[in-house]
Amino acid sequence: MAHFDEKAKPFSHKWLNERMAVDTVKKVLSTEYWIPKDINFLWAMGMILAATFGLLIISGIFLLMYYQPSVSGAFDSVNHTIMSEVGFGWLWRHIHGVAASVVFLVIYIHMFTGIYYGSYKRGREMIWLSGMLLFVLFSAEAFSGYMLPWGQMSYWAGMVITNLFEGFSPTIAGGVANFPGFVEWLRGDYVPGQAFLTRFFMLHVFLLPLVIIAVIVLHFATLRIPHVNNQHGKEIDFDEAAKLYKEGKKKESKVIPFNPVFLSKDIFVMGVYFILFFYLVFFHFDFAMDPVNFDPADGLKTPAHIYPEWYFLWSYEILRPFNKDLGLIAFGFAQVAFFLLPFLDKSPVVAPANKRGLFKVWFWVMIVDMIVLTVMGKLPPEGIWTIIGLIAALVFIALFVALPFITKFEKKA
């Protein structure tokens, strides 16, 4: 049996250490969790995401105290009760709305940083996959939250997105991939109604956040052994670098401890970020509040032009230019394409994209294409916009099909 000092004061450091090995835990997770020095501000995005998620939880708790998940009361509980009766209710709503939008901007920066520096391969595959899983979960969380104010955009987004689960047309392969009943089961009604609103409310405030928190823990865990990447994709001998650092040769060592050194830099970037964030919350919250959603839900009137929030526009645009069945295939492809990145990239080289030959072109074409898709997704499906959208969608698919060949070629070079 382990040795317990009977004279140790309850809850003293020694007492806790004997029972919970707090010193070891602290070392492993914080003071001897080594981070390379060769990084830049883009390495702070992870902690910025964690902090923004924290803000979403805190603001969400306050909104939850007055929100009413009923088709007759939801709209007023948000737009009247929370906005004009509850003291500072507007603050929580605007923090929640702005954070929900900005969190996706930071997710995309975080993702594209990972792609640019090759941080998804050679031991870091699980980091990438758990991160992509978080992206999907955040998307589901954003969608379910968008239902709750029960405005016109909530209703019609709910209608269109749940209809996607109908699957392919009954004429395709004898209708094996056609599930019309599944849509009604998902909604609990023929159209989005009370059952739909309450179940998405449950998903938004309980089940999805719970799963998200679990996957964030997994995401952190996948990072611990391979460590974060660095600006040049160099393989670092962490044991040797750590030894130097602990001997006091901090200048010669290639690493710094996560806490307090890396974290203090993170907090500086977070400070800059929060200045921008709260500027948006107090002076420009309207960008995250679609005016159409300030009309109450009406099942007999589709808004003249419906579109998703900006962060879903690119995948929406990949669906839109095709007929229903092809559109569904293209949309499905867009959802899984990024998951497959570690396996589509056949090159063992971990380096910034600009030092990787053709991959440099691939990366920047991908970024530009995503931006074009995003812009086209917002424009009405007419004339030249439809054609540009179709080309951009085809380019997106071609990029991921071409990636294995481009990266294989790189190996020989």
Next chain:
Amino acid sequence: MSNRRDFMGMALGSFAALGALGALYAAKRTWDPLPSVKSAGFTTIDLSPAQENVLVTEKWRGKPIFILKQPANAPKSDREIHVAGGRYLVVVGLCTHLGCIPAYLADKKQFKCACHGGEFDSLGVNTFGPPPRPLDIPPFKISGTSVILGETGPEYEKMLAAGLTLKV
């Protein structure tokens, strides 16, 4: 020894799997539409006040229902419902692509969906864009000058058998 352990493991595993299956079934049934939702799904609509080429929108199971009286000189179609000498198009007013409500342009005799640009003619047949099939015809039964939506009459059965609509 190992056999005994295997048996215990399998017994535990089977009971746990049985419980999990039961729980899954209960969860599935909990998500089903409620009986009250299903039983409210019948609506009677009188077609006689409708005027030629003027769209009337009614509601059935929360969905918009389009009623369009066809002009006397319009070509005949199997998709029409004949009531008291009039010819009517009665369809679910949701685009068969992803479920937006198309608008009726009376001058062009055309339905147009703003969401993804789909178009249908005045008989609800898809003519352009992503919609995979014509506008769906709801189950109906003719009763005098009215149709009862949600019930199935012989005219509807015939349309369904001819593949003119999906079951909605």
